[in-house]
Amino acid sequence: MDSRLAQHLLRRLRHQAGADAIDRATGAGLLTERRFRVAGRGVRTFVPGPLAAGRSEAEIARILERHAFAGSIARDDLPGDNDPAAVPEQSAGHDRSKSLDANGLLRAVRRSAEPLGAADVAAMLLLARSITMNTMPLGEILEALRLPAPIMTITGRVAGFEKTFLDLLEQGLVLPGKVASGEGHILSRDYDIRFSHVSDARWRVVVFAGTELDPEERERTARQVSLAAQSRYPILGVSEDEDRLPAVLRQAAGINLVSGPLDLGIIRDTMRAVLGQVPEGDIPHDHASALTLADLALAIRSGTSAKRALAVLDDLARIRMALAAENENDDGAASGKDSGRKETGSKTGKNSGRGNPGSGSERIEPAVPTGTETDRFIPRVETLSGYGKAGDWALDLKEDLALWRAGSLHWEDMSTKLLLSGPPGTGKTTFAKALCNTLRVPLIATSVATWLEPGYLGDVLIRMSATFAEAEAAKPAILFVDEIDGINTRGSAGEWTTYWDQIVNRLLELLDGSARSDGVVIIGATNNPDRIDKALLRSGRLERHIVIPKPDTEALVGILRHHLKGDLDAVIATAPERETGRTDTATADSTEADTASIATGEPAAAAPRRNEPAE
Known part of the structure; x- marks a missing residue:
């Protein structure tokens, strides 16, 4: 659903860009507008204007290209008959009569319309994500917006979101109609609400913008919210840090939307919309989350290659992270110069732990073979022991992935979702890392405990979504979720039922969404498969369940051999020699045989019994 909503919002941006291009062409005389009524409704059509008469397609294209970024087409600047730009080359075969x-x-x-702005595109994508990540179903959100004077807040945890969103709102690109805004932070009993001048405004909304609110004047702000509530107008809170919004406003709001920070998924979708292409590589997740909308506007510009845009974004992210670290050090030196330590927890937003929950996941790249003897110690499914059916599933997946990359196998025809269970210590996490090396794709590793770390429901849902978005941006990739039984089943958590229901529902949505996306292998690991909500195990989700048993003797030999690595020979060399005259020769013979099996990697042969000749 988030993809459909995002595409709908981006179509609005494209439609507006095309409409602006038509207005410029009409003003210049390339088009002539005609209006008439059909069945009581006004209809607008266009015909070629006087300056387009007799001009060929090539001439029109040159005129439009020449003025594509001018914002308008000046009549005096249009090429005339003596202008070389107006006369097509005869060798090209153009005919002026073919207008x-x-x-x-x-x-x-319409093709000459200005390209979409990266900041506008990213803001729309963040808005779409905030709606889909909200705990309220879309139908309830729409119903709440149909109230005569709804109250809602939206937080986009990206610098630049607030202004960009309000500009889009005013232009009529968010709601179906332009919006005139009244500034809530200047309300008083003696002051009437004054709205911005917007021609043909369909809506009037009282706006509380986070950058205009003083956190130290909470009581005054609460009074202003009360004054706004006494009006007949809708109330909207917009911020890049939800802690800057008045608590009374968030409490009274029928809808509280939260999204951000930027991630690789948003960046790639922005490049696709603006540049028509996406890069093959990526940047670290923490770099993506450090970027602002202004950074995207600088790097993602029409005519720039996606590869170049990504490189610029990575450089900008490094600069921002360095500045943030420098400012943090300066703040620490200022606050701790007397006590010898830096104070923490005194700031809101990102420093509060709620401004940027991120995904919390760990990205593991496949090991790079060196071509030396040490390569045999790289964990791969092919070389690990004791995984049974899980190993068979992994090797089948390796073959299918090669066919998928070659274009001869559809992703939906592959087994790409697995629930892995087994007693503690049976190597479920090791299996995921070995699969990463076998498939030669990145591993995005997380756990339910990591998801739940923020505690606050909104941040938990954002962290879950960020994890899936990170895997999506890195595809083909493996997403490994450990301790997946840590998510309670719905309806069984007492007073916290609603909290857990929302988390389970969100995971179901994410799994369903990944089913429509090629390239992400999902593995959930658990010690207690019976504690998992049954809906998570249905078709299209974690439908394949494989149990890893405790290792038998042969598997233990392989496990020891893997973990001893290069120390194997030294361990065998330090083994005590069999004492002369020892009576327990059976035990000694057995130990010697087992040690030999570890050294060779072969199962131990049965030791001969006492007084029986060895064959």
């Missing part, structure tokens, strides 16, 4: 018809001209004008 564009109305439909062809309109298409050419």
Whole structure:
């Protein structure tokens, strides 16, 4: 659903860009607007204008290209008959008599529309994500917005989101109609609400913007919220840090939306919308989350390659992280110069632990073979022992992945979701790391405990979504979720039922969403498969369940051999020699045989019984 909503919002941006291009062409005389009524409704059509008459498609294209970024087309700047730009080369075979018809001209004008801005695109994507990550179903959100004067808040944890969102709102690109805003932070009993001048505004909304609110004047702000509530207008709180929004506003709001920070998924989708392409590589997740909307506007510009844009973003992220570290050190030196230590927890936002929960996951890259003897110690499914059916599943997946990459196998025809269970210590996490090396793809490793670490429901849901988004951005990749039984089953958590229900529901949505996305292998690990909500095990989710048993003797030999690595020879060399005259020769013979099996990697042969000749 988030993809459909995002595409709907991006279509609004494209439609507006096309409409602006038509307005410029109409003002210049390339198009002529005609209005009439059909069945009582106004209809607007366009025909070629006087300056388009007799011009070929090539001439029109040159005119539009010449003025694509000018914001308007000046009549005096249009090429005339003596302008070389207006006369097509005869060798190209153009015929001035073949002028564009109305439909062809309109298409050419729309193609000349200014490219989408990266900041606008990213803000729309963040808005779509905030709606889909909300605990309220979409139907309830729409119902709440249909109230005569709804109250809602939206937090986009990205620098630049607040202003960009309000600009899009005013232009009528968020709601179906332009919005005139009244500033809530200047309300008083003697002051009437004054709204911004927006021509043809369909809505009037009282806005509390986080950057305009003083956290030290909470009582005054609460009074202003009360004054706004006494009006007949909708109330909207917008911020890049939800702690800056008045608590009374968030409490009274029927809808509280939260999204951000930026991640690789948002960045890639922004590049796709603006540049028409996405890069093959990526940048670290913490680099992506450090970026601002202004950074995206700087790096992702029409005509720039996706590879170049990604490199610029990575450089900008490093600069921002260095500045943040420098500021943090300066703050620490200032606050701790007398006590000898830095004070923490005194700031809101990112420093509060709620401003940027991130995914909390660990990204593990496949080991790079060196071509030496040490390569045999790299954990791979092919070389590990004791995994049984799980190993068979992994090797089948390796073959299927090669076919998928070659384009001869569809992702939905592959087994890519697995629930792995077994007693503690049976190597479930090791299996995931070995699979990473076998498939040669990144491993995004997390756990339910990591998801639940923030505690606050909104942050937990954001962290879950960020994990899946990180895996999506790194695809093909493996997403490994440990302790997945840590998510309670729905309806069985007492007074916390609603909390856990929302978490389970969100995980179901994420698993369903990943089912429509190629390239992400999902493995959930647990010691207690019976504690998992049954809905998570249905078709399309973690439908395949494999139990890893406790290792038998042969598996233990392989496990010891793997963990001893290069120390194996030294361990065998330090083993005590069999004492002369020892009576327990059976035990000695057995130990010698087992040690030999470890050294060779072969199962131990049965030791001969006492007084029986060895064959």
